[in-house]
Amino acid sequence: MPLILFNKPFQVLCQFSPQPGRASLADYLRTPNIYPAGRLDADSEGLMLLTDDGRLQHSIAHPDHKEAKTYLVQVDGALDAGALARLQAPLDLGDFVTKPCRAVQIAEPGWLWPRTPPIRVRADKPTSWIAITLQEGKNRQVRRMTAAVGLPTLRLVRSSIGPFSLATHPLMPGEWVEVPAGDMKKI
Template sequence: MTYRYILFYKPYGVLSQFTKDTPTHSTLKDYIEVPDVYPVGRLDWDSEGLLLLTNHGQLQHRLCAPRFGHERTYWVQVERIPDTAALTQLQEGVMIQDYCTRPAKVRLLSAEPALPERDPPIRFRKNVPTAWLEMTLTEGKNRQVRRMTAAVGFPTLRLVRVSIAHLYLDSLQLGQWRDLTSNELQLLLNLAFAGNSRNSQRRS
């Protein structure tokens, strides 16, 4: 079997699946004509950015396992400008429903990142400023980033995933996909299966 490893820049309004169960949203099938690949994790339909797809089932399983804890980085546009207290809360962990999030790396960006315009654009309120955060998480609960920023009083307006571990969005255009390079793939396999090697060494 030939394995495929694909990076895709998912636009807003695209479901992270190939089956079309609603007429109002596009799916991955509208962009990727590669059979039998599936997303590793997901991005909500109203989120944008980097999505990894593969037909390597064991890799997919390991990357989705909560204990794996690989980093995912997001650029997050929020309503109003978060203060130091809110940033500290996000960094240390906040309660969302009955769960406390793991510590995260969070910083206020000094300028709006260079991103294509969203279609449709975010709602604009003349008297309410917005800010951009960079948030790096090691977990992926349902709508976690949005729930985290809402919990500290700064609702998310736009959410873009810009990296997964060492894989980055910067070489892709909106709606474009590409195969991983050999170096990217080797680093990903090393990261995902490093525990197997250590366990083998302990048993030998």
């Protein structure tokens, strides 16, 4: 019963079935009968967990189990206290209201790999970095949250899920590691 930590590269689809002209998980992982426990959009990067255990997969991915997920988000514009407070409070996104979350401004992570293709650089407009930790994870939620406070997302990297993080398991994009069976009990 493997549990695999995988650093999903930018523009890789979170599926094993091939799509013409698109990279997918099958291009990186050859372990049979494993499935992602949650998803990341193609334009998002970072930590994913995969397993062949359906119950474990459900307990990691389902919002009712409240596994914290932290995202490092580069946004277009200067973050101020008002925008940060709005991100942390319940935020009405039209079709649902977010739960309160943890959001803090951070310096650009020095350990973060360069993205290919790179993020555009505009000398006349600042960017900011935010670490957002959610207990939920609806479709494109982080991107929609930052846009709702006037700061469109330029780059989104999931850095941790529950007890697992790219800080303690440094993986470059496309790399993966199987976690010892005992680590599954932490979930």
